[in-house]
Amino acid sequence: MATIYDVSVMAGVSLATVSRVVNNNARVSDKTRRKVLAAMEALDYRPNAIARSLASNRSDSVGVLVSQLEGPFYGPMMAEIENVLRGAGKHVIIAAGHGDEEQEKEGVQFLLNRGCDALILDVEAVPDAYLVELCQGQTPIVLINRYVTGIDDRCIYLDNERGGYLSTRHILSLGHQKTAYLSGPLYKLDVQQRIKGHQRALEEAGLPFDPELFFEGDFHEGSGRAGMEYFLRLGRAFSALICANDSMASGAIAAALEAGLRVPEDLSVMGYDNVPFPAYISPKLSTISNPIDKMGKMAALWVLQHVYEKTGTSVTGKFMPELIVRDSAQARD
Amino acid sequence: MATIYDVSVMAGVSLATVSRVVNNNARVSDKTRRKVLAAMEALDYRPNAIARSLASNRSDSVGVLVSQLEGPFYGPMMAEIENVLRGAGKHVIIAAGHGDEEQEKEGVQFLLNRGCDALILDVEAVPDAYLVELCQGQTPIVLINRYVTGIDDRCIYLDNERGGYLSTRHILSLGHQKTAYLSGPLYKLDVQQRIKGHQRALEEAGLPFDPELFFEGDFHEGSGRAGMEYFLRLGRAFSALICANDSMASGAIAAALEAGLRVPEDLSVMGYDNVPFPAYISPKLSTISNPIDKMGKMAALWVLQHVYEKTGTSVTGKFMPELIVRDSAQARD
DNA sequence: CTGTTAGCGCTTTCAG
C-alpha cells in the first residue's frame, strides 16, 4: 500500500503538499496539484483512515448503537442514517446493545474509542443520568427513541402517549367496550407512555382499565402468541386486542386464528409501529405509524449540522404518530 | 482522556510496561502489574483504538458489507455475525452497498482503509474478477451468498438450484400443472440458479416451462403485487405461483386476495427465504429455508479461525435449503 | 504557495 510519503517522493514535493491536495483545504498551485494527482493515480494511493484519524482527531464516521440488528424495526432507521451520512461523505459504524445495560455501555465505549465524530444512540437499558453525563463529554451525542430531561435538544422521539391514545380511541370509536391490552416490557419508557395513552382514551370514554386483561410481552412474536393464549385461557370476554407493537400483534393474530377466532369478525386487533410486512398479509394490520426511519434521518441531519457544520433543514425532535386504518379492526356488531 | 503516558507516570513505570499489561502478552511481575492496574483504574484509562491500530496494524474489527440494511433479510445475518465476533472481543463495522457496483467498491475501500482485519462481503453488483483480485490482497475476505470459482474456500453460499427445485417439486407433487413463476432480478446469480432448479423440476415431471407465465420482479413486495397483477391481466390459467422470495410472495398474495382469489383454495403460493414475518399471518407461507443467519455465523467463524486463530468447529461453505410446508400451497382439487 | 518539524497514542524491537 502506497503511503503519502511514496506519493511525495514520486511527485517531488513534500508530505505537507500531498496532504494539502488530498484534503483540498489549502491553496496549492495548479501545476503542483497536477503532479501530485498524477503520482497518486500512478501509485493507486489511498489515504490511511486510521492514521488520518489519529493525527487529526476526527474520523469522518459516526457511531450508531441500536438495541438489535435483527427484526423489522431498526433496519429502516439504519438505512436512512447511512443514506444521509453517506451522501455527505461520512460513514457509519454500527454496534448492537441488545437491551442490556452492560452491553450498551460497552458499545458506547467501543464507538468512542474508535474515534467516532458523533454518536447516534438508541439505548434502553442505561439510566438517564448516564446519558446526561455522556452528553457532557467531548463527542456529540444524539438520542433516538428516548426523551431525557436536561438534554432535550439531543432527543429525537415519538409522542408515544399520543400513539397509545390514538390506537385505543380508534378501537373505542368502533364500538368496542371490552378491550385487552398486550404490552411491551414495562421497564421501557415508551411502553409506559403507550399505556398511559391507552388509559387516557379509556378514561375519556368513561371506561375502566381492567388490569386482568393486561399482559406484559417482550415485543416479539412469541410473546404475542403467549399473550393471546393467556387471554383465551382467562375466559374473559373481550372484543378487541390492543397491542404495543406489530410483531406481538402478528403473533396474537396467529394464535387467535389457530384457536378458531376470526379476525376481525370475532376479534379486532390493533398493532403499533407500522412495520412493513403485516400490511401485506391478510388481515392487513391496523396500526399506529412510527416513523422510525424519519427519526433516523433527523438524527443524521442533526449530526451533519452540529458536527460537520453543514446547513440544511431545521431539526425537530418530537415526532407525531398517526393512525393507520386497515383491516384487522372493525366495528363491533 | 487519560493516555498510556499518564498511566505510566502515575504507576512509575515505562510506556512499554503499561502496554504489556494492557495487552497481557508478555511477562510482567505481579507487583508491577498491580501498580499499573491501579493507575489505570484511578485514571479511568481506555486505550485509544485508533492509535493502537496504527501502531499494530490490526484493529480487532471486521468489516461487513451488505447490500441493504433494511428489509427482513440481512438483519438476522448481521446479528449473528455481531454475536459471534463480539463473543471473541472483536467488533463489526457495517457498510451498505445497495446493489450498486460503485457503492459496493466504495464500501470495500472504506472498510479496507479503516484497517479492518477481515471483510465479510455480501455483494452482488461487482464482477467475479474484482473479488478474485480482492482475495489476493492483504486483508482476508469471506464471501457470503455468492459462489466464485477460484476462491471457493472463501465462499459461503446456499445451493439455490436445489432450493428452486424443491419449491417447484413441492408444487408439482400437489398436482398443479400450470404454474407461474415470479422471479427476482435476472442479473443475480442466485436468481438464475433458482430458475434453473425450477426448470429442472418441471422437466423431471415432463412439464414445459412457459416463458409467458414468468415475471421479473425486484425482490420487494411492490413487484410481487405488480407480478400478480400482470399474471391476472394476462388471463392465462394457472393454479400455483412460485416466487423467488417471501417479500414478493407476500405482495402477490395481497394482490391476489384483493382480486378476489382465495389462497390457497384458488391459488397456491410458494415463497423462498423463510423470512420471519410471513409465518405469523394468514395464510402462513409455505417456503424454502434460507439459513442466512447460519451463513453469517459461519462467515464469522471463518474469520475467527483464519484471522484471529481461534480454533473451533470446522467451516463449511455450502448450505442446503429445505422445504417448509405451511398453508399457502395445497393440493389441487 | 511550499517545506520542515512536531506530534497523535500506542506497539514493538532491542538492550540491559
Added chain:
DNA sequence: CTGAAAGCGCTAACAG
C-alpha cells in the same frame, strides 16, 4: 522482567 527509542501514516502549526 523492564526501559529506551523508533516508528505506524498522516495533520497542522510555523517558517520561509
